[in-house]
Amino acid sequence: AQSVTQLGSHVSVSEGALVLLRCNYSSSVPPYLFWYVQYPNQGLQLLLKYTTGATLVKGINGFEAEFKKSETSFHLTKPSAHMSDAAEYFCAVRTNTGTASKLTFGTGTRLQVTL
């Protein structure tokens, strides 16, 4: 069964500092991986996704993630944090069984950005 582990339920960075949110996955088949962001009282917004091809994926708002099969990781990074990045971030793996599919989410990482 596919699963996702996010290391660190809370991460705090200073404005302008590097953001690194960690995600490790477990999958018996080549995974489709996603990062979503959730702002308070809102739904989930897709930041980026990895399906096949280039392992470095660029997303919205300056975020990017690198798929490393040997490390079963898909860490999310942003070179310089902005106050508006404060939110909860979820890593997810998409499970395909025949034509059915579902997202399995990690437990989330709450990002705090301080002045």
Add this chain to the structure above:
Amino acid sequence: KAGVTQTPRYLIKTRGQQVTLSCSPISGHRSVSWYQQTPGQGLQFLFEYFSETQRNKGNFPGRFSGRQFSNSRSEMNVSTLELGDSALYLCASSLGGVGGNEQFFGPGTRLTVL
């Protein structure tokens, strides 16, 4: 193109009642999935509908059910509500093909059971 819409946004019910939540997917999307989000359990998959057929189901009791209409709109129903059903219920739509089609989420319905 309009996003995924969910109604109502907030709902308060009492134990034992039933509730129906509605989701309108993005135009052209044929797959609708439902997720429950709680502080304790996180985001959990409820079910997925595609072309009016349930094609995937999560590990929830039979009190949780859903359906999809010919226009791809979906409803989920929870009967005999329990306190533990208090959660944010998120609906997501996608094109529905196999592969990496992303799911687009609505704002959610926050259900409070008293």
